[in-house]
Amino acid sequence: MNSKIRLKILSLFYINQSNPKIELVFSSDFELMISLILSAQSTDVAVNKATSVLFKIANTPKDILRLGIDRLKSYIKSIGLYNMKALYIIKTSFLLINKYNNKIPKTRKDLESLPGIGRKTANIILNVLFNQNTIAVDTHVFRVSNRTGFAKGKNVKIVEKKLKRVVPSIFKKYINFWFVNHGRYICKARNKICHLCLIKNFCEFV
Structure with missing residues (x-):
């Protein structure tokens, strides 16, 4: 062509x-990141359904850690690979608090160092949140x-x-x-x- x-x-x-626009529903940078982790091998519709409840309970790294992995799983169990994704979300939340001052990293290298964030997800975050091409x-x-x-x-x-x-x-x-x-x-x-x-x-x- x-x-x-x-x-x-x-x-x-x-x-x-x-x-x-991306079809995932989010109201903060952290919510987008969590939604993207959940969306791997799942549909946006399924993710939005789960996060519509989850984000009312926990939508910050601190809230996620306070929730704990077992309760987190109960909110996302309708999504494929939820056990692994719950672990990714807990680990990523911990790193955001202790390494990145509760902020989403702005570089590909830092993003891809977070559990559950691969190249595709990093590209979406850089595009949507940081206006990169x-x-x-x-x-x-x-x-x-x-x-x-x-x-x-x-x-x-x-x-x-x-x-x-x-x-x-x-x-x-x-x-x-x-x-x-x-x-x-x-x-x-x-x-x-x-x-x-x-x-x-x-x-x-x-």
Whole structure:
């Protein structure tokens, strides 16, 4: 796919959704981090349902530690891998208090040093909270990038590297959310809805 086609695709997404938002519901930096830890191999809908109750009880690192791991598990047990995620949240809360003065770190290195925070999650945090032009590549972004021909790669790191190279700076902050929504609702892994596709005239899927 050439740069002109990519620009047309990005322009269509921008016209259709000029200010895309993450679908996780949060009201603080810490709430976003916890929601992202919980969202691994789970849906935003499931996470939002659990956190709508949890955050009324505990939505700061201190509150989480006071809650304790067993009670924390009781609030998130509807989410996959909740035992491991509860441990990540407890450990991360402890580190935020004792190493980062209750603040979310602003560097990739520090973010990825926290339990439960990988490269994709760090990219989302840097993008959403700190307005950096990072591009998170999850399964939806990976699928849409490869299927459409926008940025092909055998793994997420290759796709991320290509996206960073071919996406103009003005669109880098948004492309993750555009591709996530497109992959979630239109360009689905199964039963894709091509006749409703915004970019069907430019897609290289055969």
